[in-house]
Amino acid sequence: MHKYTICFGFLLIILECSLAAFNCSAPPNFNNFDINTCCRTPELDMGDVPQKCHKYVSGLKSANSKYPSNAHLCYPDCIYRETGAMVNGKIKVDRVKQYLEEHVHRRDQEIVSHIVRSFDSCLSNVKGHMKSLNIESYKVLPHGCSPFAGIIYSCVNAETFLNCPTQMWKNERPCNLAKQFAEQCNPLPHVPLPSS
Numbered sequence: 001m002h003k004y005t006i007c008f009g010f011l012l013i014i015l016e017c018s019l020a021a022f023n024c025s026a027p028p029n030f031n032n033f034d035i036n037t038c039c040r041t042p043e044l045d046m047g048d049v050p051q052k053c054h055k056y057v058s059g060l061k062s063a064n065s066k067y068p069s070n071a072h073l074c075y076p077d078c079i080y081r082e083t084g085a086m087v088n089g090k091i092k093v094d095r096v097k098q099y100l101e102e103h104v105h106r107r108d109q110e111i112v113s114h115i116v117r118s119f120d121s122c123l124s125n126v127k128g129h130m131k132s133l134n135i136e137s138y139k140v141l142p143h144g145c146s147p148f149a150g151i152i153y154s155c156v157n158a159e160t161f162l163n164c165p166t167q168m169w170k171n172e173r174p175c176n177l178a179k180q181f182a183e184q185c186n187p188l189p190h191v192p193l194p195s196s
Contacts (some may be wrong), residue, residue, distance in 0.1 A: 039169055077146055
């Protein structure tokens with residue numbers, strides 16, 4: 001009986017530690033572990049779209065040619081436009097779904113519904129933010145691309161990470177710790193939003 005009490009007490013300590021609150025300003029140390037490997041990236045045939053968008057972003061004027069200004073925002077804008085996912089500055093989830101169903105390798109098709117749900121969640125959250133600011137769109141950047149696409153892109157990546165299908169998730173301590181930290185410390189939309 002005493003042995004079971006000790007085991008139960010030990011189990012409670014482990015459970016309590018695993019549910020411990022994180023200090024959100026001090027992320028866990030992952031010792032150079034690449035958390036991008038936690039949710040396996042689906043095989044996706046995008047044809048020449050990435051090359052077109054790389055060329056577009058590389059052509060943007062910048063103080064440093066190695067790092068085009070606003071590339072993190074303009075690249076997703078280009079990807080969404082070139083794939084038909086964004087029309088006139090608006091993300092069309094039905095087109096996202098259709099594109100993914102046609103271009104994601106069949107062994108990875110299960111993630112498509114997760115990505116589509118991520119788009120729905122992110123769009124709803126970001127549009128709610130825009131409504132609270134009483135704006136219809138974020139200001140277009142000097143290069144002509146909208147931060148909206150980059151915000152949605154980053155949000156969808158984070159949301160899909162948190163809801164990764166079991167068979168695509170690497171069930172290892174660093175991955176599970178990263179997910180727990182993100183769930184507690186990085187709520188929707190998972191990225192800072194512009195104030196106008």
